[in-house]
Amino acid sequence: MPWLAKEKQQTMRILALSAKCSSSLPGSRDKKNPIYVAPTMNSPVKRPERTLKEKKLFKLTGDTLVQIVFLILLMTTVYSAQNSSRFYLHQALQKSFSHRFSEIKFLKHFYPWASHTFLPNLYGHYRGFITDGNTFLLGNVLLRQIRTPGAKVFPIGMFPQEQVKTSHQDLEDTENYGVNWQPLDANSTKADSIWHYQNQETLGGYPIQGEFATYSGGGYVVRLGRNSTTAIRVLQHLEQSHWLDRFTRSLFVEFVVFNANVNLFCVVTLILESSSVDPHRGDHCSYTSKWSVKPS
Secondary structure, three states: OHHHHHHHHHHHHHHHHHHHOOOOOOOOOOOOOOOOOOOOOOOOOOOOOOOHHHHHHHHHHHHHHHHHHHHHHHHHHHHHOOOHHHHHHHHHHHHHHOOOHHHOOEHHHHHHHHHHHHHHHHOOOOOOEOOOOOEEEEEEEEEEEEEOOOOOOOOOOOOHHHHHHHHHHOOOOOOOOOHHHOOOOOOOOHHHHHHOEEOHHHHOOOOEEOOOOEEOOOEEEEEOOOOHHHHHHHHHHHHHOOOOOOOEEEEEEEEEEEEOOOOEEEEEEEEEEEOOOOHHHOOEEEEEEEEEEEEO
16 A cells, blocks of 8 residues: 555654664764754752741751850850969968857957957068968958947837848948947047948948848948057957947958969958847857958
């Protein structure tokens, strides 16, 4: 049949053309085939947009890394300022001056402790230095007391803890007195300044936290002097004139030293405070001590 012969011829032509075509990839040139085959045009693959969860996770990771870096820098700065000399100076001073301080239970026990423990360790053989011979005493040693006025009456129905807190903070005595806490008269002079109240602005002080309350930086101040002889005479005068009595609610021993070997200042504060809220109960006291070491 004629149409079958024609179809057979077309099939043979297609096979002949396919045999001549190269099997190489599109875009490459075959030496046997002079016809260049262009590469197929494929559409570029679009990257899927970042999901909301991935964005939040990325932000959280970045914030965490920033916090870790900040913490590392902070710890490096803090620990680089550590100095073992601060610890040893603190220990040496505490061992010298706090010996038997915990045994003070009555105000009358303060004077024996000051005479037999405090002064022998405070004034050394070399002028201006304490007993260790390496630490220089700066300025005067201060005895500062805070008193409760005898005319004040505590509110009825208050708990003892509340009475103690109120007596120290709100009922602090700020009056000026004559010798032996007598009423002030016209004959009082500057020599009687140990009986006169001085506020914390005048003394350059600041509030101090004790065991029972927070105390102001003011009070009635006595300076012991720069040598042992003067200090002993001052303590004897205080004991004979009853400078510490049943109205004394807290006593502060304050002084500053400097050690040139380690280049450190040390601010020493010993606190003796009363645990009694009633002045007529006597002068029973409990103690607490506070130490501070500051580099120069």
